[in-house]
Amino acid sequence: MLAETLGRFLQKRYPVEVRHQISESTAGWSSAHWGELAELGVLGGLVPEAAGGFGGIGFDIAAIFEQLGRAMAVEPFLGTLMAVRTLAKVGGHDGLIGEVLSGASILAFAHEDRTSRYDLTNIAAHARRDGDRWLLNGGKALVTHLEAADDIIVSARISGVRGEQTGIGLFLVKRAAAGVAVEGYPLIDGGRAGELQLADTPSMLLTDDAYPVLEDVVAAGIVALSWEAVGIMDMIKTTTLDYLRTRQQFGVPIGKFQALQHRMATVALEIEQARSAAINAANGLQGDRAKRERSASAAKYTIGRAGTLVAEEAIQLHGGMGMTWELPVSHFAKRLMMIGHQLGDEDHHLARFIAFEQAA
Amino acid sequence: MNLDFTPGEEQFRAEVRSFLKAKLPARIADKVRTGKRLHKKDHEEWHAILQERGWLASHWPPEFGGPGWTTAQAHIFDEEVSLAFAPRVVPFGVSMLGPVLIKYGTSAQKSHWLPRILDGTDWWCQGYSEPGAGSDLASLKTSAVRQGDHYLVNGQKTWTTLAQHADMIFCLVRTSTEGKKQAGISFLLIDMKSPGVEVRPIITLEGEHEVNEIFFTDVRVPVENLVGEENMGWTYAKYLLTYERTSEARVGAATAALSFLKQVAQTEEKGGRPLAEDPLFAARIARVEIDLENMKTTNLRVLADSASSAAPLELSAMLKIRGTEIRQELASLTRIALGPYAQPYVAEALDEDFPGPQIGPDYAAGIAAHYFNERKLSIFAGSNEVQREIITKVSLEL
Numbered sequence: 117m118l119a120e121t122l123g124r125f126l127q128k129r130y131p132v133e134v135r136h137q138i139s140e141s142t143a144g145w146s147s148a149h150w151g152e153l154a155e156l157g158v159l160g161g162l163v164p165e166a167a168g169g170f171g172g173i174g175f176d177i178a179a180i181f182e183q184l185g186r187a188m189a190v191e192p193f194l195g196t197l198m199a200v201r202t203l204a205k206v207g208g209h210d211g212l213i214g215e216v217l218s219g220a221s222i223l224a225f226a227h228e229d230r231t232s233r234y235d236l237t238n239i240a241a242h243a244r245r246d247g248d249r250w251l252l253n254g255g256k257a258l259v260t261h262l263e264a265a266d267d268i269i270v271s272a273r274i275s276g277v278r279g280e281q282t283g284i285g286l287f288l289v290k291r292a293a294a295g296v297a298v299e300g301y302p303l304i305d306g307g308r309a310g311e312l313q314l315a316d317t318p319s320m321l322l323t324d325d326a327y328p329v330l331e332d333v334v335a336a337g338i339v340a341l342s343w344e345a346v347g348i349m350d351m352i353k354t355t356t357l358d359y360l361r362t363r364q365q366f367g368v369p370i371g372k373f374q375a376l377q378h379r380m381a382t383v384a385l386e387i388e389q390a391r392s393a394a395i396n397a398a399n400g401l402q403g404d405r406a407k408r409e410r411s412a413s414a415a416k417y418t419i420g421r422a423g424t425l426v427a428e429e430a431i432q433l434h435g436g437m438g439m440t441w442e443l444p445v446s447h448f449a450k451r452l453m454m455i456g457h458q459l460g461d462e463d464h465h466l467a468r469f470i471a472f473e474q475a476a
Numbered sequence: 477m478n479l480d481f482t483p484g485e486e487q488f489r490a491e492v493r494s495f496l497k498a499k500l501p502a503r504i505a506d507k508v509r510t511g512k513r514l515h516k517k518d519h520e521e522w523h524a525i526l527q528e529r530g531w532l533a534s535h536w537p538p539e540f541g542g543p544g545w546t547t548a549q550a551h552i553f554d555e556e557v558s559l560a561f562a563p564r565v566v567p568f569g570v571s572m573l574g575p576v577l578i579k580y581g582t583s584a585q586k587s588h589w590l591p592r593i594l595d596g597t598d599w600w601c602q603g604y605s606e607p608g609a610g611s612d613l614a615s616l617k618t619s620a621v622r623q624g625d626h627y628l629v630n631g632q633k634t635w636t637t638l639a640q641h642a643d644m645i646f647c648l649v650r651t652s653t654e655g656k657k658q659a660g661i662s663f664l665l666i667d668m669k670s671p672g673v674e675v676r677p678i679i680t681l682e683g684e685h686e687v688n689e690i691f692f693t694d695v696r697v698p699v700e701n702l703v704g705e706e707n708m709g710w711t712y713a714k715y716l717l718t719y720e721r722t723s724e725a726r727v728g729a730a731t732a733a734l735s736f737l738k739q740v741a742q743t744e745e746k747g748g749r750p751l752a753e754d755p756l757f758a759a760r761i762a763r764v765e766i767d768l769e770n771m772k773t774t775n776l777r778v779l780a781d782s783a784s785s786a787a788p789l790e791l792s793a794m795l796k797i798r799g800t801e802i803r804q805e806l807a808s809l810t811r812i813a814l815g816p817y818a819q820p821y822v823a824e825a826l827d828e829d830f831p832g833p834q835i836g837p838d839y840a841a842g843i844a845a846h847y848f849n850e851r852k853l854s855i856f857a858g859s860n861e862v863q864r865e866i867i868t869k870v871s872l873e874l
Contacts, residue, residue, distance in 0.1 A: 378861065381872065473762065
């Protein structure tokens with residue numbers, strides 16, 4: 117229901133030319149569209165009822181991000197999902213959640229640093245107690261829509277070393293707080309992110325046992341990215357089939373050539389497998405830890421592998437036109453490939469799947 | 477979409493498990509688990525056990541002797557029998573001809589043939605492929621000429637699985653050469669004991685006798701053995717193939733093969749540690765395991781989408797491709813896991829009364845032969861390239 121409303125809105129208000137304009141603007145996202153989407157209740161769909169939303173299970177997240185993928189939306193949905201889910205998990209922040217869901221405030225989620233390479237325990241930033249506040253030091257990398265954020269959720273080590281699951285804290289940092297340095301930049305897929313530096317930055321502790329929260333929030337992020345990818349892959353399939361039916365060479369539409377037909381049949385098959393993996397991850401998000409993590413890693417691995425195939429085949433089957441900025445297919449392909457670089461790549465999640473397998 | 481089974485369905489699963497524990501003969505399960513040869517009497521024994529419980533024709537409607545299961549129940553049953561290493565129900569009568577007769581047969585045909593499938597009176601085989609009609613099935617030439625109250629059949633079928641045991645064969649025959657080649661095909665039931673029917677074995681690459689050639693020379697077939705209308709056989713054949721291809725997902729069989737592979741990889745060693753812990757081999761297992769889990773969900777989506785248990789053609793084509801790729805990969809990984817002991821092959825070691833000695837690990841005897849035998853999966857029931865043609869035409873509309 118919400119997904120249909122969102123789909124109709126995006127079709128009408130977010131055609132690809134508008135998307136490109138927004139992406140190329142200084143901010144790199146549209147606060148006007150964001151406000152309207154908040155009003156439609158799209159943000160509330162990402163959050164459970166108990167925390168002030170009216171969704172938040174895997175299939176709610178799935179339905180929303182599938183539509184966002186189809187439109188290649190560049191607004192800060194992923195960061196919002198992960199930040200608000202964090203607040204909902206730790207509890208006691210309904211006021212701030214309400215502000216975010218209304219569109220009045222933007223939150224960013226900053227966890228990995230330059231050398232984390234997708235390992236959730238591998239962070240260097242650290243926190244030190246100073247009276248009733250905490251001072252943070254260190255850097256965070258590739259924080260999506262960092263520049264847009266009013267507040268930032270930041271992870272930092274309270275104790276322990278890289279590799280340990282204990283001793284990680286999550287903190288709320290005001291964008292305007294002392295010692296916050298932000299360097300924003302555009303991404304190759306049309307999005308925006310930034311590097312964050314913290315120097316004795318005062319913050320509020322959200323939890324001093326962050327690892328279980330991080331796992332859950334990252335799993336939700338993986339469900340979101342997987343379904344964004346499914347939405348993109350469906351669009352790529354449609355546009356590539358159109359091209360195969362209309363582009364003429366040797367006197368016939370190129371879709372008449374068996375070499376291309378069989379490549380396209382494989383693409384279609386892999387998209388259905390990827391959709392199944394994304395369904396499993398959405399279903400697993402409500403499960404126990406092993407089920408959730410196993411299905412999330414299986415999905416991210418599958419999406420990574422299938423996404424690369426679909427993106428590369430789409431460009432190949434479009435021939436020279438696939439190499440142009442002009443056709444939407446190249447932008448879909450770029451976003452699809454870059455999803456593989458967020459929250460763990462194919463190899464990372466295959467290794468993680470094996471680790472859960474061997475622990476079972 | 478809810479992928480979890482209901483408490484009622486889980487209870488059904490428990491019921492299936494306790495039935496298998498009580499009724500599946502250990503002798504037969506052991507043969508399946510270790511890849512030993514199954515004989516006709518093994519299949520007949522297992523069919524009779526299933527039929528006694530009313531579970532042989534798991535997807536037939538109750539009025540014809542099926543259990544009236546939901547698609548979820550049939551899926552659970554398939555999974556559990558495979559995991560228990562029960563033999564696969566020989567599909568030709570129960571899974572292929574049965575649904576065609578139920579949909580297209582006359583009431584006389586239904587009341588005569590269906591009970592005989594269930595009680596094992598007739599062992600059926602499938603007469604589709606010909607030397608000149610493999611992937612291009614519609615170019616088949618075996619002819620049936622109407623002469624009064626019978627057809628006169630001449631021609632040759634090939635790759636006929638287990639025809640050496642068969643009492644009856646359902647055949648696609650040409651009754652007309654006019655119009656499109658698909659338009660002149662009819663669906664005929666032929667008694668294998670008829671004068672003029674000759675069965676010759678084809679020995680496959682691993683040395684086994686599983687498939688046959690069948691020659692028809694002036695074979696008389698009563699006209700009441702025509703199913704449906706003359707020249708409409710292609711429609712019935714396509715309906716049957718949908719069943720064949722959906723069942724080629726073989727989720728249960730692949731799950732059992734994965735558990736066998738893991739068992740072998742735990743037992744075999746590399747550098748003094750279980751092979752299963754070698755990162756390169758573990759990655760190979762994990763890749764196929766994830767592919768299988770994805771396909772399980774695709775299979776459930778297909779089951780949920782289709783009102784009957786016959787799937788949409790393009791999705792059954794996808795399941796056929798991915799299902800056979802997965803089982804081939806599992807057979808291949810099990811062969812690789814065995815290391816040098818994949819090489820010895822003593823054909824008699826696959827018989828249950830083999831006195832030994834066993835060479836290498838006790839599970840080794842049939843693994844390489846099974847790997848070679850499984851190469852058929854991407855060739856039969858419409859090669860995987862033909863499946864891509866179906867996806868192209870039906871779904872992609874290119």
